[in-house]
Amino acid sequence: MPGDQELFDAVLQADRDRVIAAVRAGVDGGTPVSSLLMDCMVPAMREIGDRFAAGELFIPEMLFAARAMQAGLDIVEPLLGDSDHGSLGRVAVGTVKGDMHDIGKNLVVMMLKGGGYRVTDLGVDCSLETYEAAVAEGSTVLCCSALLTSTMTYMKQVVGRFQKDPAVKVIVGGAPVTRAFAEDIGADGFAEHASEATRVVSACLAGSAPAR
Amino acid sequence: MSGEGDGAMERLYAERLARYTTAMRNGRPDMVPIRPFVAEFTARHAGFTCQEVTHDYDKAFEAARRCAVDFDWDAVVSNMVYVWTGLTQAMGLRYYGVPGIDVPPDVGFQYLEPGDDGAFMRADEYDELIADPTAFLYNVWLPRVSSEVMQPGEASSYRGNLALVKGAMAMMQYFGAFGTQNARLRCESGTVSAIAGIFKAPFDILADKLRGYVGLCMDMCEQPSKVLEACEALMPHLYHVAKTTADPLQQVPIGYWMHRGCVPFVSPDQFASHYWPTVRPIIEELWRHGHQTLFYAEGDWKHHLESFRELPDQSIVYHVDQADVFDVHERLGDKFCLSGGIPNFLLAHRPASEVRDFCKKVIDVVAADGGYIMDASAIMQHDTRGENLAAMTECTREYGVYSGGTSSPPATPIVAEGSLSAHGGSATRPGQCVEWAKKAASLPVLEGDADLVEEVWNNIDSLGNVFIWQWLLSF
Known part of the structure; x- marks a missing residue:
């Protein structure tokens, strides 16, 4: 790994103080901030995602690591140029119309930020207009969350709205949402857990969407 | 209604009660009982909006009774749209999205969990909670x-x-109305009120109502011993609520609403160190007192079924939500009655023929030897189709008949007082707010019947305890 091993380890071990110290040391030592982010912090969060997928880590540890990552991002982000931070893509995340639940959505936001994406948190109760505005502002991936079977059907409207726009991908997830439902409504991707969101977004942007 | 009609309805009630309780004790009744957890579906069926049944509990009760009359169900919850906004508005509760106010009129009420920075208990307040949970609340x-x-x-x-007065009086009014509702279900449709009482795990209470899930996750990493102490401090109080709200006849189970104690919301180690050790003793003690607990296992608890097997045979009814009902049957079916497992997606979005096919398979496999209650996976909201629920009901009546089944009243376990009846170190005992000793110290020397004064003080004081713990658990 070309980056700072200490920073990578600190994120992996969810040690916020060490992350802050390592980022500051890197910045002071002249390491490009884009390298700190893309070569150290993002790979560490990917490793955490991989460990979650393998059943070695669980949501509390993931959240703890994401918080450590965020502490580093708080230092790095103001120093990044647009091209540095937006290089992976812009993603908008929201809970669909009629649904006020946000825990799952918040986890996805944290994981995607940790994955190096520029993330817009659209909040809850998101209408088509909210998603349209996010696309107008540059998001190319829309993540839709729902907790209720009675609200998840709104995802079909979001998918339908952007189905003819190849530049926009729609990913769905949430407790009642299944892969079969995602396929049924024609979503571009489905994430069973928040930790999968980064992988699914990456696959969508690479053109190998798992759910369509 | 004629006396003869009353008798027929009472016989139907007795048949259904025997069928339901026999299955819950993992026995083989005359047929598979049906006990759908219908919430906002009742509104759809009765022609009300979600707003109407949430704001007006008379309409919610009416909708539940209408379903009980129109469908051949053995048991229903008296009002599964439990959060009456008369109550929550009286107190100005911040954590509900209310239909017609915060969400559209035809969307069910929703719990709004505060963010990491807006939790209702701060990370440095564990000691205060542990010292006296009731006073902290x-x-x-x-x-x-x-x-x-x-x-x-x-x-x-x-x-x-005003909020305190209105909140307390509204709670008394609402709880009092359940007695009439249950009696009407019994005499108007011969339907059993499915559950009585409420329990939640200490860990879930911390996550849901105090620290918030994200905050609790951080605490599990930064101060896990404090979290455990808090869970232990809550145990005797939550046990007290469960026991004092349970069915005194010990026929129907206590509802245990399980939220975020399962993998991946916690790690297996955290389940073993925090969640389960502060739940298991309560379930066991309730069972020693003759009370079954209904595990409403929201989500998928497949990683923890072996832990649940540690509980005494028949002590729980295990409700299957997103887990594979056939897998759960293989792993728990010999010890406990199961319920649920019919996917809500099927009931809301697929043709009735698919519902029938799935129900038949569940009856053939899961209900084959008894110990199964027909129900959807999750509480049914207004997206559930009536024709699909009718298909589930008809299929169960058609295929779910046992030959040689028996229905006998459940045996009552031996009652034994255990350690949870003690106050667990809290400054205020479970069930009380201001101890009699403190009150007595402020009074002149009592003349006449001092015990009577103490008894009346304690009885009324306990209402203050009911008030605050019901807010925490039920609303």
């Missing part, structure tokens, strides 16, 4: 969850005083 928690109630030390206000 009144002094710290209630003023934070209510837009009306003042913090201790703040000037009292007209609105704050």
Whole structure:
């Protein structure tokens, strides 16, 4: 790994103080901030995602690591140029119309930020207009969350709205949402857990969407 | 209604009660009982909006009774749209999205979990909670969850005083109405009220109502011993609520609403160190007192079924939500009755023929030897189709008949007082708010019947305890 091993380890071990110290040391030592982010912090969060997928880590540890990552991002982000931070893509995340639940959505936001994406948190109760505005502002991936079977059907409207726009991908997830439902409504991707969101977004942007 | 009609309805009730309780004790009744957890579906069926049944509990009760009359169900919950906004509005509760106010009129009410920075209990307040949970709830928690109630030390206000009076009286009114509702279900449709009482795990209470899930996750990494102490401090109080709200006849189970104690919301180690050790003793003690607990296992608890097997045979009814009902049957079916497992997606979005096919398979496999209650996976909201629920009901009646089944009243376990009846070190005992000793110290020397004075004090004081713990658990 070309980056700072200490920073990578600190994120992996969810040690916020060490992350802050390592980022500051890197910045002071002249390491490009884009390298700190893309070569150290993002790979560490990917490793955490991989460990979650393998059943070695669980949501509390993931959240703890994401918080450590965020502490580093708080230092790095103001120093990044647009091209540095937006290089992976812009993603908008929201809970669909009629649904006020946000825990799952918040986890996805944290994981995607940790994955190096520029993330817009659209909040809850998101209408088509909210998603349209996010696309107008540059998001190319829309993540839709729902907790209720009675609200998840709104995802079909979001998918339908952007189905003819190849530049926009729609990913769905949430407790009642299944892969079969995602396929049924024609979503571009489905994430069973928040930790999968980064992988699914990456696959969508690479053109190998798992759910369509 | 004629006397003969009353008799027929009472016989139907007795048949259904025997069928339901026999299955719950993992026995083989005359046929598979049906006990759908219908919430906002009742509104759809009765022609009400979600707003109407949430704001007006008479309409919610009416909708539940209408379903009980129109469908051949053995048991229903008296009002699964449990959060009456008359109550929550009286107190100005901050954590509900209310139909017609915060969400559209035809969307069900929703719990709004505060963010990491807006939790109703701060990370440095564990010691205060542990020392006296009841006092903490009144002094710290209630003023934070209510837009009306003042913090201790703040000037009292007209609105704050009103909120407490209205909240308490509304709670009494609402709880009192359930007695009539249950009696009407019994005499108008011969339907059993499915559950009585409420329990939640200490860990879930911390996550749901105090620290918030994200906050609790951080605490599990930074101060896990404090979290465990808090869970242990909550145990005797939550046990007290469960036991005192349970069915005194010990026929129907206590509802245990399980939220975020399963993998991946916690790690297997955290389940083993925090969640399960502070739940298992309560379930066992309730069972020693003759009370079954209904595990409403929201989500998928497949990683923890072996832990649940540690419980005494028949002590719980295990409700299957997103887990594979066939897998759960293989792993728990010899010890406990199961319920649920019919996917809500099927009931809301697929043709009735698919519902019938799935129900038939569940009856053939899961219900084959008894110990199964037909129901959807999750509580049914207004997206459930009536024709699909009818298909589930008809299929169960058609295929779910046992030959040689018996229905006998459940045996009552031996009652034995255990350690959870003690107060667990809290400054205030479970069930009380201000100890008699403190009150007595402020009184002159009593003349006449001092025991009577103490008894009346304790009885009325316990209402203050009911009030605050019901807010925490039920609303």
